[in-house]
Amino acid sequence: MPEPPWREYRGRSRIACGGRCVMARNMAIFYLTLGLIIICSALFFAFDCRFLAASLSPAVPAAAAVQFVFVLCCLFRTTCSDPGIVPRGTPEEAAWIEEEIEPPKAEPHGAYRPQPRLKDVVIGGRVFKLKYCYTCKLWRPPRASHCSSCDNCVDRFDHHCPWVGNCVGRRNYRYFFMFLASLSVYCVYIMVFSIANIAILAKAKDNLFDALKESPASILVALVAFFSIWSVMGLAGFHVLLMCREVSTNEDIKGVFNKKRNPDCINPFDRGDGCANCCYVLFGPTQPSLLNVRPWRDDENNSDGEPYADGVGAGVISNTDGGEFDDQEDNGARELSSAEGLLSNGAGAGGGRRRGEPQYGSTETASVAQAEELPIGQVRITKSERSDSRPVNWESPEL
Amino acid sequence: AAKLAAGNNSSNRIINSSSNMSSSASLDKNPFTAGTTTVGATGTRKVFIPRDFTNGLELRFSTAFPVQLQGRIPEETFVAVVTNINEILTAAERGSPAVYMESIFACLTGYLLYLCIDTHYEKSLKQVSRLVAEYNRTTFEPNRLMLVDPSDRGLRVLEIVVLND
Numbered sequence: 001m002p003e004p005p006w007r008e009y010r011g012r013s014r015i016a017c018g019g020r021c022v023m024a025r026n027m028a029i030f031y032l033t034l035g036l037i038i039i040c041s042a043l044f045f046a047f048d049c050r051f052l053a054a055s056l057s058p059a060v061p062a063a064a065a066v067q068f069v070f071v072l073c074c075l076f077r078t079t080c081s082d083p084g085i086v087p088r089g090t091p092e093e094a095a096w097i098e099e100e101i102e103p104p105k106a107e108p109h110g111a112y113r114p115q116p117r118l119k120d121v122v123i124g125g126r127v128f129k130l131k132y133c134y135t136c137k138l139w140r141p142p143r144a145s146h147c148s149s150c151d152n153c154v155d156r157f158d159h160h161c162p163w164v165g166n167c168v169g170r171r172n173y174r175y176f177f178m179f180l181a182s183l184s185v186y187c188v189y190i191m192v193f194s195i196a197n198i199a200i201l202a203k204a205k206d207n208l209f210d211a212l213k214e215s216p217a218s219i220l221v222a223l224v225a226f227f228s229i230w231s232v233m234g235l236a237g238f239h240v241l242l243m244c245r246e247v248s249t250n251e252d253i254k255g256v257f258n259k260k261r262n263p264d265c266i267n268p269f270d271r272g273d274g275c276a277n278c279c280y281v282l283f284g285p286t287q288p289s290l291l292n293v294r295p296w297r298d299d300e301n302n303s304d305g306e307p308y309a310d311g312v313g314a315g316v317i318s319n320t321d322g323g324e325f326d327d328q329e330d331n332g333a334r335e336l337s338s339a340e341g342l343l344s345n346g347a348g349a350g351g352g353r354r355r356g357e358p359q360y361g362s363t364e365t366a367s368v369a370q371a372e373e374l375p376i377g378q379v380r381i382t383k384s385e386r387s388d389s390r391p392v393n394w395e396s397p398e399l
Numbered sequence: 400a401a402k403l404a405a406g407n408n409s410s411n412r413i414i415n416s417s418s419n420m421s422s423s424a425s426l427d428k429n430p431f432t433a434g435t436t437t438v439g440a441t442g443t444r445k446v447f448i449p450r451d452f453t454n455g456l457e458l459r460f461s462t463a464f465p466v467q468l469q470g471r472i473p474e475e476t477f478v479a480v481v482t483n484i485n486e487i488l489t490a491a492e493r494g495s496p497a498v499y500m501e502s503i504f505a506c507l508t509g510y511l512l513y514l515c516i517d518t519h520y521e522k523s524l525k526q527v528s529r530l531v532a533e534y535n536r537t538t539f540e541p542n543r544l545m546l547v548d549p550s551d552r553g554l555r556v557l558e559i560v561v562l563n564d
Contacts, residue, residue, distance in 0.1 A: 005553055073509035087553035092445050121452040130452070138555050139449070142456060178506065268455060283502035284494040288521045290553040 005087040006291035011152035013085070013166075019292030021080040023166055024150055030079060030165030037075070037183075040224050041068050043217035044190050048197040051215065055200050060193060067186045074179035075164065082289035083169030084155035086144060089137035097139065101132055124268025143269075145250050155287075159249045168249075171289065174282045177243070180236040187232060191225035194218040243281045244274030448481065448557035458492050459485040460549070460557045467561065471542045480534055481557065484527055484549070491523030524550050 006019035014023045024030075041064075049061035089097070101117050117132040119139060128142045135146065136153045145157035147167045156170035168176045198218050201211035212219060242249060246269045247257050257267040271277050446468060451461040462481045464474040498519045505512040517525070531548045539546050539559070547558040 005551070070509050073511065077510050086555065089555060090552070093447055093552075093556060093558075096445075096447050123452060123455045128452075138553075141450070142452060174502075174506075175510065279499065280494050283499045283506070285492055285498045285520050286502070286518055287492075288518065288524065290550075293524060293550040293553075 004292055006289075008088075009152075009291060010088060011085070011150050013150045013152065015291070017080075019289070022082040022085065022289070022291065023079055024160070024162075026149070026162070027165040029162040033163045033165075034075070036224065036228075037068075037071065040190065040221050044194060044221050047215045047217040048194050048221070051197050051201060052193060056196070064186075064189060064193070067182065067189060071179065071182045071186050074175050074182055077175035078161075078164045078168070078172050078179050079166050081166070081172040081175060082291055083167040084144075084157075084171040084287065085150075085167075085169075085289075085291055086136065086138060086141065086153045086155055087290050088135075088152070091137075094137035097132060097137070124266065126266050126268050143248065143251070156248055157250050171287060173248075174286070177236070177239050177282065180232055180239060184229065184233040184236050187225045187229045191222050191229065194222040194225070198222070240278070243278045246270045246277040246281070444561040444563075446559040446561060448559070450555065456492075458488040458554060465559075468544070468559065471544055471561070472538065476538060480538065480546070483530065484557070487523050487527050487530065488549075488554075491520045495519075 004019055006015050009015055012025045014025060015021065016023070044064065045061060049064065052060045117134075119130040119132070121128050121130050121142065123142060130142065131140050132138070133140050133146055133153050135151065138153065140146070140153055141155060143156045144153050146153045147157060147160050149160045150167055154167050154169035156173070158168040158173055158176075160167045161176070164176065164179070166172065195218075197215060198208075198211055201214055202208045205211055205214070239249075242252060245257070246267060251257055255261045257265055257270075259265060271280065444467065446465045448460050448463075448465065451459045460481050462478045462485075464477055468477060501512075501516075501519060528548050528550060531546050535546055543562045545560040545562060547560065549555075549557055552558055
């Protein structure tokens with residue numbers, strides 16, 4: 001069984017709980033965030049809720065409790081989720097790619113050559129330049145970016161948030177936004193009800209000072225909530241705008257889809273409708289962590305899908321779990337059934353499975369060539385034997 | 400091994416400096432080994448099929464038939480295999496009403512639902528795993544090849560290991 005990618009992780013994030021939790025290295029500001037939320041909530045529950053349950057309704061602290069739990073769920077999801085880290089390429093992949101992008105030998109007359117580590121890709125009528133990440137040894141997907149704090153490439157990289165103690169990327173953006181939205185609502189709720197509490201007490205005692213003596217924390221909680229609202233709500237509003245345009249913070253800062261900077265630029269990921277964009281970002285399909293993508297590896301044999309009947313494609317494609325494939329277009333299904341036919345032909349014909357029977361000569365040549373080239377007792381490639389011309393920011397597993 | 404590689408470095412190929420191959424010249428001439436394969440520890444070669452970004456961020460792999468597989472499996476079989484895998488992966492990334500409902504419901508439960516069920520994407524990747532295992536059993540292993548589950552390679556490449564006879 002191959003090792004899960006998180007065991008070979010070489011970036012600077014922390015990985016815990018058997019690959020399920022991924023956090024940044026420096027968590028100090030996250031503890032501050034968590035502390036502020038917990039302490040303010042504790043003071044609110046201890047002081048204000050006591051009075052409000054009696055003077056207004058027990059629903060007030062109940063709603064506050066629900067919101068508090070929701071905020072913490074979203075915060076921990078954001079902090080501990082893999083943001084969409086793209087696992088580093090294996091040494092063989094790196095060799096394969098670096099061979100392709102080998103810089104050309106220097107021209108004697110110094111002719112200009114484009115940078116070989118860029119590759120052009122056309123998506124929706126717009127040219128994207130894919131970069132080869134030398135640290136992660138992979139072609140960075142469009143919209144991915146390398147986070148220097150965490151030293152890894154993150155898909156649909158938004159930003160690295162120290163308050164949350166993690167990068168915000170494709171996988172945890174929705175949790176981040178939900179955290180901001182729910183925290184804004186919660187801050188407003190706390191501020192309103194702590195001020196209401198002071199007002200009710202002041203009215204009961206006819207003296208503001210006595211009210212404050214009775215519930216001293218209320219004013220503190222109200223102040224902290226008030227100052228938090230500006231930043232949290234502002235950030236939440238900014239992210240609503242970004243989501244409606246289907247642009248990440250990183251792309252916004254770089255002006256990748258900025259029409260003012262480049263009038264010809266189009267955003268091929270924009271669905272045209274702000275609502276549709278928001279829905280896809282917040283409620284669209286979520287990719288599992290590529291660092292820990294197969295926690296089911298042990299019960300692969302006890303799969304919960306239908307067992308294969310006959311033919312390779314037929315068993316899986318027609319008996320799907322969620323039934324989504326039933327909604328596929330007809331031409332997709334036709335393609336698949338023709339593919340199944342080809343595959344069953346391929347599997348059935350040639351019991352000896354030498355599909356290349358007529359071309360046996362050439363395969364023989366290949367295997368003979370291989371035998372010549374490969375010395376007996378192949379030495380295992382180790383990091384120390386690599387002599388790349390590129391600097392490798394890669395720690396050997398042995399270290 | 401490093402000395403051998405340096406001595407035989409007829410071209411500036413990084414691949415040779417990192418491999419234990421005795422001669423790079425034979426690599427260049429032999430069409431089955433020139434170019435994109437790497438020697439692994441046990442004398443195996445690997446063919447990598449990269450991601451195909453021509454249709455946007457849709458998760459799909461290129462169906463271009465690598466020359467190193469000529470004679471091992473027919474091109475139609477290879478294209479069918481990659482197309483089938485692409486179909487599942489593309490459907491995994493597509494937002495369907497079921498996926499939206501699942502996400503909204505998860506949000507309402509404070510994302511605690513994800514502790515209990517597999518997401519649509521996870522189910523699709525499990526499907527790909529089963530499909531890859533089946534392909535290996537029926538199509539690839541009989542031809543001395545092995546397809547590596549793309550999940551084990553971070554969905555970056557489809558890796559086909561050419562097993563040494």
